[in-house]
Amino acid sequence: RKEVEQDPGPFNVPEGATVAFNCTYSNSASQSFFWYRQDCRKEPKLLMSVYSSGNEDGRFTAQLNRASQYISLLIRDSKLSDSATYLCVVTFTGFQKLVFGTGTRLLVSP
């Protein structure tokens, strides 16, 4: 079983739609959680950290459920510029090793 699993998609949505991505992780010792965004042939960029209390940054909301080992990302009012691959990432003690999911591809169309 992969350490971090994501639905690869693609998710095809129209502009303005709300879309949600899910991610599960297998190691209960995972300590920190993030969503990264990766554009085609580019490096990943940190989108937001994920906390148990949930956190929101503009149109983006992230949630963590430690009991179910589940992380989610909600994007409201999708923009064309949101088209990218969204990577779920977990780390362990000491923030040393980032473990990436395979990513979920989002395509927002006019």
Place this chain on the structure above:
Amino acid sequence: GAVVSQHPSRVICKSGTSVKIECRSLDFQATTMFWYRQFPKQSLMLMATSNEGSKATYEQGVEKDKFLINHASLTLSTLTVTSAHPEDSSFYICSARDGSNEQFFGPGTRLTVL
């Protein structure tokens, strides 16, 4: 955020040659740098963790004699792919960690081995 550069951005080489990739933290000192590899439609996989002034720690399945890592200063780490073969063709990305523990990624190097 902090800036990390990689050079070259793209390299094409013949099978059997060695290729060196540089990773630099431009505006901060990085005691730890990381090297990842990403094959098409796959996730980034950590290859090794590089600590300044000491030997790199390689992930399981990564050949340390094939992927030579040197972290000679707080702003530079290099990855040398020795005797490259077509199966080594991939997107190699480095990251550097600043004092806040956030990792900043370089723009990546696309290696094509013919």
